[in-house]
Amino acid sequence: MSDHDERRRFQRIAFDATAELRQGSQKWQVKLLDISLKGILVSRPERWEPDATQDFEATVHLSPEVQLEMLVELRHEETSKLGFVCLYIDLDSMSHLHRLVELNLADRTEMMRELRELIE
Template identity: 75%
Template sequence: MTTSSNNRRRFQRIDFDAPTELRQGDRRWPVKLLDLSLKGLLVERPQPWNADLSQDFDAVIHLDPHTHVRMQVELRHEEAQRLGFVCLYIDLDSMSHLHRLVELNVADSTEMMRELRELIE
């Protein structure tokens, strides 16, 4: 796992590979997670991709059989091979797991604190 560097972003993305699923109603799409941040995630576009783009999604990242991160997300950008989502809601347990993942992959603790402050605001 490495940290993606892009100075335009307010939240550092970390490259992370874990079994991930997008859900919308009864529909499910297993996806390849490319990276994530405290504010969202980037995945490979699944085939077929027949989602209702006017509705939100649930993203579930399985860290192990008993630990997962769940987020309510909105599709923010769609490319030929990638989908970018922004987090609309995350529960406290999931946020704790996500915070720990990012913390382990961000070398600068000052940067981590800045991101947390921005998330709260």
């Protein structure tokens, strides 16, 4: 287990969905690899040339009717993956994300711990 994994306080949920990253006039279609209460991991798109000083808007398409909208910051880049931390999420999106994580965590105690971590 890497130091990065040991420091992780939020359970990642593998979830197959499409997503879109936007920064200014640039837009990239990506595949969501996993999601947590604190951020997202997506596939690295072709022609990836962002402005490293600016945040991104992310839209995750959970279903045709349900999307999560987040303001995110790029935290790490790999050859094929990009990791983002959530800076802001609206109430509707947070409700959908909470429900998704809750359904994928078998332990309600773990869910409550993650919510406390998020608030602190």
